[in-house]
Amino acid sequence: MTLLKILTVAFIIFAASRAYLRFKGKSLSIYALIFWIIIWLATLIFVFDPQISDAIATLFGLQRGTDTIFFLAMVLLFYLIFRLYIKLDIIDKDLTRLAIEISKKHFKQKSEDE
């Protein structure tokens, strides 16, 4: 096994275990866990059997397996960035709601005190 393979496997075990622990800690849904397990399993397959990527490449109409991996990685990254954007937006809205409520509560209290 090459050094690259060892490092990749170690990283996949680390990443998958993090996903599992977050699932156990209820901060990750079962669907998200399945999504990540599939991603890491696919990575594992590509590392140990690079030929399979050529078969998938033919399926996508591409010539080389590595092109397919890059293409899929790009799609995945865009998707993840989009998800992050949505999550940040939700946090932003929650914080705004919180700050508005604090402002209203303070003013109400102040008016009642006067």
Place this chain on the structure above:
Amino acid sequence: MQANKKIYILIPAFNEGGKIGSVLAELKNAGYENIFVVNDGSKDDTEKIAREAGAEVLNHIMNLGQGAALRTGLEYINEKYSPDIIVTFDADGQHRIEDIAKIIEPIIKEDFDIVLGSRFLKNKTKMPVLRKIILKAGIIFTNLLSNIKLTDTHNGLRALNKKAIDSIEITHRKMEHASDIIDEITKKKLRYKEVPVEIIYSEYSIGKGTNKNMDFIKIGIKMIIKKITE
């Protein structure tokens, strides 16, 4: 003044210490009593000046943006006083006090839900050319996205009746709130009217809006994302 209607003036303000005092004095002189300022985390003495000028001042603990300031004011006044009409008014002296009566009138006499001030309806307003081009592009863009026909989509002078106050949800906390309001008009099927108003572009207000041209591009991007994600 306006036939026994409970009218409230709502002014979002961020670092407007240089102008808000005179704006509030003019409003008071014109006979408007119920004035609420939402101090949006200003670093200057906006709060003190507004309070001394006789306005009720709600404070944001940090700068959230004009949309959030309007939300705070609309929600608070609505929960506490059950208003007939709320007029949103800018703190930087861009709006003319006499235009308030003009935008309230269609709600009282013609039963409109929301009345929007327009600087392009009779085109009296003199403004910098670049600002005009960007504003016009913004108007076409907002009209397309919201399926509405307006001549001015980003004017801070508006009047809302109880139905509009109850139903309009402002989702963006910054300048995109203006597009939110337009969007809500079509979604909630509110009766709307535009009324010509004049905007006074002073050195002060132009100075405050130096980044506004860039803001319009950001607003466009955010509105597209909102449409995709909703």
